[in-house]
Amino acid sequence: MTAHSLKTQPDPPIGIIGSGIAGLITAQVLLQDGFNVEVLTRDKSVGGVWSKERIYSGLRINSVHGEFRFSAMQMRAPDNSVKTGGRLSGEDVRQYMEDFKEQYLKDKIRFETEVLNIRRGDHGRGWEVLVRDGVAGGTERVSYYSRIILCTGGYSNxxxxxxxxxxxxxxxxxxxxxxxxxxxxxxxxxxxxxxxxxxxxxxxxxxxxxxxxxxxxxxxxxxxxxxxxxxxxxxxxxxxxxxxxxxxxxxxxxxxxxxxxxxxxxxxxxxxxxxxxxxxxxxxxxxxxxxxxxxxxxxxxxxxxxxxxxxxxxxxxxxxxxxxxxxxxxxxxxxxxxxxxxxxxxxxxxxxxxxxxxxxxxxxxxxxxxxxxTGYQSTWRPIFDEISMEQLGLGRPHPDLKSPHLKTKYRWDYASLANPPDVPGKMSWSASIYRGLVPAKNILNRDFAVNGAMFSAHHTYVCEVSAHWISAYFRGDVLRLPQSIGEAIDAAQYDGEWVQRRYPHSLNWISESNSSTVAFWTWPQVVDDLLEDMGVRAMRSGGSWASWPFKAINLDEISNLKAERDQANGRREIRA
Structure with a gap:
């Protein structure tokens, strides 16, 4: 093979692990930005927890916000929408995910493909993913990817x-x-x-x-x-x-x-x-x-x-x-x-x-x-060996390993957080994922990200904005990012301390897969952080000084986010 042919060979695609909500919207957003992607899932159909294999009659979504779609495609209201306030069944969600795949992700998903191991390629470039085709009893082989995005959710094992x-x-x-x-x-x-x-x-x-x-x-x-x-x-x-x-x-x-x-x-x-x-x-x-x-x-x-x-x-x-x-x-x-x-x-x-x-x-x-x-355990441990976990910084850091520069003065002495509940055997740990999206230790490499691991009362909105953030990060756009690994670790641990203060019960049952931002009721504020990182407008639902808390948030607010990102990045590059 000549040197010229080596140069003209296309880069391997980006590997997206998981075909649930996070995996589908991440793939669609990255394709919009010109990336080549391949989605790997051990399931026979898309949807993750809402796949055809896992739903059953009477199953309903658990969404406090009540909206479960993406901005690119409307969702048909259920037949009893007026009576129930738009409550969706598992079948409603499954069908929507199938339709979304057919419209935007045809031939981009490898079904019944179990990921066994993910490791860096030779010379620290790219990623080698050991997969088993056909899941149990199938053939094992290695696939190569330029970047990896984990979209397996906080828990699935x-x-x-x-x-x-x-x-x-x-x-x-x-x-x-x-x-x-x-x-x-x-x-x-x-x-x-x-x-x-x-x-x-x-x-x-x-x-x-x-x-x-x-x-x-x-x-x-x-x-x-x-x-x-x-x-x-x-x-x-x-x-x-x-x-x-x-x-x-x-x-x-x-x-x-x-x-x-x-x-x-x-x-x-x-x-x-x-x-x-x-x-x-x-x-x-x-x-x-x-x-x-x-x-x-x-x-x-x-x-x-x-x-x-x-x-x-x-x-x-x-x-x-x-x-x-x-x-x-x-x-x-x-x-x-x-x-x-x-x-x-x-x-x-x-x-x-x-x-x-x-x-x-x-x-x-x-x-x-x-x-x-009895709950679920980390989806990450089975697919990374200890060396890869250490290289990426995916494990749960021990509290004694905190950076000496951590902003420990921030104790959030909020009156509303006074008198927290007593939690016997409460665990102490610190987060390792910056913004809930990128392992802090790997942040300068721009070749690995996570989507869908944040707790949120509006999962689809958070995952879609997160997908845009990840795409901008991979594309090399001008983002508001830490300038060093140390700064990223400090920021992640800052978030970890906040989680311990805000949700003292949760630490006893979350795992490495959730060692990131917890954005349950406060998901709009977390989304605002991500939008501002990308240099685009936050607080999109609008309203006056008196009405803004009551303005309904709609996914159509982010339907033009790619164009806004492109424009913002272009302006910032010209100014630079």
């Missing part, structure tokens, strides 16, 4: 407590199905087959299907099985908080900055936010608001004062919040309140017994099957 694995069940002679909630859709037939409908006279008092956990996946699984008439019992210590209303919330509440203003951000941009979070009167208003919202939600769904469903996480101090919308007959809370789902609360399952589960107090609970809604 199921977490099994050591004493509750399928192997532990076998050792205890538990004979029923044991599965993680991630695999619920594919195992529904097994679950229905192992139990008799509760209205049947053939097996009165038959063992329940036991669901361990109180989160969204536990509630969804329990509701589905109860609607199918199966005996279901949820065993949990606490359940997710939730929002509910007697009628659909108006856009100036649900789709505005109102909830974000009532939650403190690491930087308070407006007088209103400073009043609410730095004065005693403002803090009293903030906590009264969140407490009243929780009480109202209990009232709307008929949750009595002595119900285990009152043992929720805090709306203010935690990110584990679901949007239940208006009451519906077949919802989890309606079924639980009516007794069609049994609740065993303030306890944990310690281990399996002989066709039973054994609780912390030693008591046995008969079980026909067990669903482990």
């Amino acid at each position: 199921p977490h099994y407590p050591v004493s509750l694995t399928p192997d532990a069940a076998k050792a205890a002679r538990f004979s029923g199905p044991v599965l993680h909630s991630m695999h619920f859709s594919s195992r529904i037939k097994d679950l229905l087959a192992c139990t008799t409908p509760v209205h049947s006279h053939e097996a009165p008092g038959a063992p329940s299907i036991v669901i361990i956990g109180g989160g969204k996946s536990a509630q969804d699984s329990a509701a589905y099985l109860a609607r199918e008439g199966r005996p279901v019992t949820m065993i949990f210590d606490s359940v997710d908080a939730f929002l509910a209303s007697s009628t659909p919330l108006p856009p100036y509440i649900r789709k505005s900055r109102f909830l974000s203003v009532m939650s403190p951000h690491r930087e308070l941009r407006s007088r209103l936010e400073r009043f609410l979070h730095t004065t005693w009167l403002g803090a009293a208003i903030v906590h009264c608001f969140w407490n009243a919202l929780a009480m109202y939600s209990f009232y709307v769904l008929g949750v009595s004062r002595d119900s285990p469903l009152r043992r929720t996480h805090s709306l203010f101090w935690n990110t584990r919040t679901n949007d239940e919308g208006i009451p519906s007959e077949g919802s989890f809370h309606a079924l639980a309140v009516s007794g069609k789902i049994s609740l065993v609360a303030r306890t944990r399952v310690a281990k399996f017994g002989d066709d039973s589960v054994i609780l912390d107090d030693g008591s046995k609970f008969p079980a026909a099957a067990v669903i482990l809604a």
Whole structure:
């Protein structure tokens, strides 16, 4: 091969790992900017958690903001939109993701391709990705990419407590199905087959299907099985908080900055936010608001004062919040309140017994099957060896390794953050991902990024703006970036300290995949940071000094973001 032919060979494509919301919008934005991309997914269809293989009848999205699309393509309103306030089903989201792929990403996705390992190429250039085609039992081969973007989400690998694995069940002679909630859709037939409908006279008092956990996946699984008439019992210590209303919330509440203003951000941009979070009167208003919202939600769904469903996480101090919308007959809370789902609360399952589960107090609970809604673990550990993790700086840094230049004077002595909840065994750690998008240690290389790992109440908006930021970063645009690795590490650790202050509970269950910005209620403020980094207009919903918190935010606001980026970058280059 001649030197001339070597020079004219095109660069390898950018490898995007994951075909969920983050992967799809990242690929589309990078293609707009002229990059060649290839999306790798182990699934048979797009959508990630909303793929055809994972959804099932009755599944609904958990989006407090209520909008789940991209700016480039409108989404058809569901048939019962007026009645439910636009609540989307899993099928609605799946179909939209399929349509988006067909319109923008044809022939750009490799399905049933499992990523086994990612490492830097020879001489530290490019990336070698070991994949297995066809997933289990397929052929292994190496693919080459110029850059990598992880879009696997914060978690996608199921977490099994050591004493509750399928192997532990076998050792205890538990004979029923044991599965993680991630695999619920594919195992529904097994679950229905192992139990008799509760209205049947053939097996009165038959063992329940036991669901361990109180989160969204536990509630969804329990509701589905109860609607199918199966005996279901949820065993949990606490359940997710939730929002509910007697009628659909108006856009100036649900789709505005109102909830974000009532939650403190690491930087308070407006007088209103400073009043609410730095004065005693403002803090009293903030906590009264969140407490009243929780009480109202209990009232709307008929949750009595002595119900285990009152043992929720805090709306203010935690990110584990679901949007239940208006009451519906077949919802989890309606079924639980009516007794069609049994609740065993303030306890944990310690281990399996002989066709039973054994609780912390030693008591046995008969079980026909067990669903482990026990959360997820890092998606990164399995695909990077220790050397690559260290090179990139993807691991969770130890608190003792903080930079001596870290701005420790920022303690956020906000009045609204006074008297945080006590968290037994609270972990201490620091973040490693700058802006939640780039490993701080690798920031000068511009060849690796992450999208979709931020907690957010408006996932599609955050992922789309993040995709533009990443594309500008790869393209070499003039961005507001740290000038050194040390500055990037300091900034990431600054964010880490904020997360510890703002969400003390969350640190005990997030992993390296979420060692970045937590942008739940305050996602509009985080988006503003990213837009300003790119030199384009922030606070796009507009409004006057009095109305801006109530102006509805719409994805159409960012439909021309590429053109704005191009113009801003050109102006800045001319000035330089």
